[in-house]
Amino acid sequence: MNQSAPSLSSAGREPGQPGALPDGERRKRLRRWRTIKDYFAKYSVGTFGVGVIIALALIFVYLFSEVAPMLRPASLTVEAQYPAPGGTQAETLHIAMDRHKAVAVRYTSEREAVFFNTVDGSVIRREALPIPEDVRVTAFGLAEPRNRLSIFGLENGEALLVRHEFNESFSRDGRLYNPSLVYPVRDGERVLLDVAGDGSGIASIAIQRGSTGTSVAAALDDGRLRLVRFEETTSFLTGEVTVRRNAYDIPRLPEGAEPTRVLLDITMRHLLVGDNQGHLHYYDVSRPAQAERVDSKRIIRADSAEVSALEYLLGTVSVIVGGSEGSVSQIMLVRDEDNINRITRVRDFESHASAVTGISPEYIRKGFVTYDAGGNLKLHYSTSYRTLLSRTVTDAPLALVHMAPRANGLFAVDNQERVHKVDVFNPHPEVSVRALWGKVWYEGRSQPEYVWQSSSATDEFEPKFSLMPLTLGTVKAAFYAMLFAMPLAILGAVYSAYFMSPKLRQLVKPSIEIMEALPTVILGFLAGLWLAPFAERNLPAVFSILLLMPVFLIFAGYVWMKWMPRALLQRVPDGWEAAILVPVVIFVGWACVVLSPWVEIALFSGDMRQWLTDVGITYDQRNAMVVGIAMGFAVIPTIYSISEDAVFNVPKHLTQGALALGATPWQTVTRVVLLTASPGIFSAVMIGFGRAVGETMIVLMATGNSPVMNFNIFEGMRTLSANIAVEMPEAAVGGTHYRILFLAALVLFVLTFFLNTIAEIVRHRLRKRYSSL
Structure with a gap:
């Protein structure tokens, strides 16, 4: 072997071994190899980052190219x-x-x-x-x-x-x-x-x-x-x-x-x-x-x-x-x-x-x-x-x-x-x-x-292309989904990252994150064919669960801490208290469903849907409430996973210092942990909101696709994404309807881009504000 040009593998041998290089030469080779890797990482990351920007720009250019012919004058x-x-x-x-x-x-x-x-x-x-x-x-x-x-x-x-x-x-x-x-x-x-x-x-x-x-x-x-x-x-x-x-x-x-x-x-x-x-x-x-x-x-x-x-x-x-x-x-x-x-x-x-x-x-x-x-x-x-x-x-x-x-x-x-x-x-x-x-x-x-x-059965039909109902429907669906998902995801993330035992956390976190792999078409199918009819038949039960579940959980926790024998409390390891609430959740849900007919008879003359109609509230079987629950389950894993990581990665010296100064665990969470993790939590919320805005299959199958102009939780809606999915196959290529659907896609693209940009600005300001903690 030519000793003047040893292989790179010889650079790692101990001095004194056959084929080993002198220490100075070996360090020089290592520095050179490290420099090559640094340059490769730097420019590859930069190249692919620029590629992402170019891809986004090309998407915008393509969408605009399909919209631009509508701007040509007669x-x-x-x-x-x-x-x-x-x-x-x-x-x-x-x-x-x-x-x-x-x-x-x-x-x-x-x-x-x-x-x-x-x-x-x-x-x-x-x-x-x-x-x-x-x-x-x-x-x-x-x-x-x-x-x-x-x-x-x-x-x-x-x-x-x-x-x-x-x-x-x-x-x-x-x-x-x-x-x-x-x-x-x-x-x-x-x-x-x-x-x-x-x-x-x-x-x-x-x-x-x-x-x-x-x-x-x-x-x-x-x-x-x-x-x-x-x-x-x-x-x-x-x-x-x-x-x-x-x-x-x-x-x-x-x-x-x-x-x-x-x-x-x-x-x-x-x-x-x-x-x-x-x-x-x-x-x-x-x-x-x-x-x-x-x-x-x-x-x-x-x-x-x-x-x-x-x-x-x-x-x-x-x-x-x-x-x-x-x-x-x-x-x-x-x-x-x-x-x-x-x-x-x-x-x-x-x-x-x-x-x-x-x-x-x-x-x-x-x-x-x-x-x-x-x-x-x-x-x-x-x-x-x-x-x-x-x-x-x-x-x-x-x-x-x-x-x-x-x-x-x-x-x-x-x-x-x-x-x-x-x-x-x-x-x-x-x-x-x-x-x-x-x-x-x-x-x-x-x-x-x-x-x-956009279409009708008669040739003299006047096409109506107002994008306001679709835009409002998109915001409406995302709003009710976030209203359902945010409290559960963020509070669950805080609890699992800060209070839950490591062993239970190792079981809970992967289980929630694996929900993100569930196809949204399955959620839409279940929402449209099971949840919507169930909610219509058991309206009192749905509202009873939403209202009574938090109350009973808080009451169960109070009973556990104040009335249970100390010996029993000591037998339950720290961080496993959430497992005790599982029977409470099952019992409250079962009780609300069983008692729903009696509540409906006692308070709503036997038919809550008719009662809502009588007081002037329209009720559709596939409505924003059903979409909010179904889409909420699709959004929860995203918000939970990012928020949980943000809370879990708060430096330990901050929480330990707060506890050492006499703060209670909840004071530490609210005044130290949440503030420090707020940039990550905010990013999670905005990413979840972007996911909800662009969701297609759930709103397509569970909303009724009615382009209405209201925020009534009991009425459906039609979103921009669902409208594109429904009408693009029947639109004549190059026609006004076809190009307006591309305009709807461009509006959706700009809306999500704008929201993500605002979210990034706010996240940077939050990080800068609380970086000194």
């Missing part, structure tokens, strides 16, 4: 401009495109429907409407846009109902269209429907079609209001469809008011009429023969202004009103204390500089476009209470605007009959600070509320 891009297909001599009454923005239809005042290519305006097909040439079109109306139904009101009191079909098909060459017109309602062989009944001209008209028939509401030239229902019946044997016509006269508007716009909802029960004096009138036409004007209210604030535009949003629950002075408002029918629908202004949007000439609602969302005589166009969204965009599309006044079915485009027609095809980028209009964190007045509600309801 935009409009004019893709094409061309003269109105079919000729600019006729006025455009309506224009609509298919869902792929490839083919569109234009209805003109010259009784014609023109189907054309949206890219260049080339005509695909022209079809004359069956309207006599000597009869002028005086009114035009649309059903809810999804139905593709249009109605022409004529000067002779008749109307034509027509639906356009794009008839999309596919072939090897791509997507093909064979557009056509359908006349869904006929009066015998005639497609023209008699509305006025006496030949009076139609000034304004509205149409809705349902499963049982079609209703047409019209304002006539002489100011009369008329409702005509065409009820369709299909023969079971022959399949023949028969139509029965029923006409009703609706009470007139007040003296001096002239109707400017009429609307009919999809239930065909509510009729709205705007007038030239800025008023909106509501008629209940659920029983047309007894139709009555229920409410009238001025909705245009300017005295000289009138209702210049009136249009239902998707679902025909709320209506958008445009004024001749440029105002834009949302109106709903809200039931008052007498259960009567009243016209109620919900919100106002950014006004136009000139009169609002029209409103175009979206097909699948609660958004809409308003436009004015100055060529300005504004994009709004009702639920988020936002005006998303204001843009001048053309210098000429706009005569007509219509949204694409997917809200990703629109057609704007100016008064010179030029068509402007516009691309719309507006993927997440539902999102705003007010919609996510403030009270919102949703359709069908009597007042603004915090609501989370």
Whole structure:
């Protein structure tokens, strides 16, 4: 062996042994090896510490990257401009495109429907409407846009109902269209429907079609209001469809008011009429023969202004009103204390500089476009209470605007009959600070509320994305869990670390710590399927245990110390007193359960749950109390283990010095041990709180998942983590719902990070304050 380069193992041999190095060389080798280990430990710990920070930063970056697209503003891009297909001599009454923005239809005042290519305006097909040439079109109306139904009101009191079909098909060459017109309602062989009944001209008209028939509401030239229902019946044997016509006269508007716009909802029960004096009138036409004007209210604030535009949003629950002075408002029918629908202004949007000439609602969302005589166009969204965009599309006044079915485009027609095809980028209009964190007045509600309801069975549903119920539910679940867990964990840790015998401590501490390995899904399963029904059946027992257990334990300890014979006391080793309380715990729990029915009969008329309901307290089987107990058991091991270590590691000279100066054991605990261990105990509490905030399975299985806004211990809740677990599988990737769930995850991440940061600051201050002890 080369003696000039001995192995490191020879550095440990005793001097004088074969292969041993001189003392100086050996110490030099040891110092070098120690330096290598020190550098390795220093930089490896630092590297992995930085890695943890980088991992947290990457989590934040990823969550924010999924949320960031919701922050992009809406935009409009004019893709094409061309003269109105079919000729600019006729006025455009309506224009609509298919869902792929490839083919569109234009209805003109010259009784014609023109189907054309949206890219260049080339005509695909022209079809004359069956309207006599000597009869002028005086009114035009649309059903809810999804139905593709249009109605022409004529000067002779008749109307034509027509639906356009794009008839999309596919072939090897791509997507093909064979557009056509359908006349869904006929009066015998005639497609023209008699509305006025006496030949009076139609000034304004509205149409809705349902499963049982079609209703047409019209304002006539002489100011009369008329409702005509065409009820369709299909023969079971022959399949023949028969139509029965029923006409009703609706009470007139007040003296001096002239109707400017009429609307009919999809239930065909509510009729709205705007007038030239800025008023909106509501008629209940659920029983047309007894139709009555229920409410009238001025909705245009300017005295000289009138209702210049009136249009239902998707679902025909709320209506958008445009004024001749440029105002834009949302109106709903809200039931008052007498259960009567009243016209109620919900919100106002950014006004136009000139009169609002029209409103175009979206097909699948609660958004809409308003436009004015100055060529300005504004994009709004009702639920988020936002005006998303204001843009001048053309210098000429706009005569007509219509949204694409997917809200990703629109057609704007100016008064010179030029068509402007516009691309719309507006993927997440539902999102705003007010919609996510403030009270919102949703359709069908009597007042603004915090609501989370992301989906429903109907297509016209208004998504409700308030994060307040979820955030409050998260805090509520953590609060009740900590309320249950903190006293048991901290007091148990103090007792086992300071008073319990070492042998018993070696049994108790590992038993509690091993509880942390229990899967929370098991705790949630037990809480939801066993504890919740048990608590509901034995409510007096639950509260009796919570209230009487501490009392009986203190009383048992007092009896043991004061009344038991000294000989018996001396036979029990110090630190084993807790074992004596086990029978007391079992007996008190058993007695409370056995006596629960008798207590319920004596104090709560035999049913405590009903008694709570009678006094105005809602009780749900899966509630915050059940979650607090179940989650408390999940949190106790964490708080107990860290707190017990903090108390046990208090230097012995401090406790021995306090005892030597005459302090009692409890004085030593409260004035020395707890103060010295307070940084560790506080860290335990905050770590436990962070665990409770992020808990998923227990709250998912034991809360009922009701996103409510209260701290009622007898009601459930929905937390941020449970909501993500429930709804992420059903959320469309990239959609608003999907990204708001990522926002909820980001809120949860920031909340826990903030709490942990505050906890660390407080812990350092406590350590600095009591480090001199």
